[in-house]
Amino acid sequence: MIPRRTRVKICGITRPSDALAAAQAGADALGLVFYPASKRAVSTTQAAVIQSVTPVFVSWVGLFVDPEPEQVKSVLNQIKLDCLQFHGDEDAGFCESFGLPYMKAIRVKPGRDGMATDPMPEIAAHPNASAILLDAYDPSMPGGTGKRFDWRVARQCVEASEVPIVLAGGLKASNVGKAIRDVQPWALDLSSGVESEPGLKDPALIDAFFDEVNRVSN
Secondary structure, rough: OOOOEEEEEEOOOHHHHHHHHHHHHHOOEEEEEEEEEEEEEHHHHHHHHHHHOOOOEEEEEEEEEEOHHHHHHHHHOOOOOOEEEEEOOHHHHHHHHOOOOEEEEEEEEEEOOOOOOOOHHHHHOOOOOOEEEEEEOOOOOOOOOOOOHHHHHHHHHHHHHHOOOOEEEOOHHHHHHHHHHHHHOOOOEEOOHEEEEOOOOOOOHHHHHHHHHHHHHH
16 A cells, blocks of 8 residues: 655755755655765764754654764764664664664665566565665665666565665656555655755755655655
């Protein structure tokens, strides 16, 4: 069953104005990237300024890629996060060690026969995750590629997994309706689909995306 309203997280927020635009459009969560190699990375100082303008009832998610424990702890000592998002090869023990809900990203790889590989074994390795995020695999980037994967695989995971599934990868206003209807995920996570360039959100694209989400979800 499709949730009455599909939740949405806008990731890679780098400016206070983008956080406001996303929150005003209806974002349930906003993502801050603490992966230095990313074009969307922010410092904790920048993150604090961004958070200061955001209205209540919007959750904050911190994204990390194979971090040292000290990096995560340092971020948590400086800003408040509601959830951690891990995009590397972190195991369940590591993800659970910080005492916060976490979302584990699994990148769906194409198989030798052209069909995508089955993410369920990796999902099963994180039974205590608050959610599993399914994204497209790219050997050079851990996320934010703007690429899609086979959504039939995501639908199978929604049906088989006891952990909520969050769909990511190549989402934008023109295809989000199909994503919601075909996959029926708990939530959507996107970044590049509402950007004018990496790290810079476009209010018009944000509004168009949420208009379509609301149209399909209602």
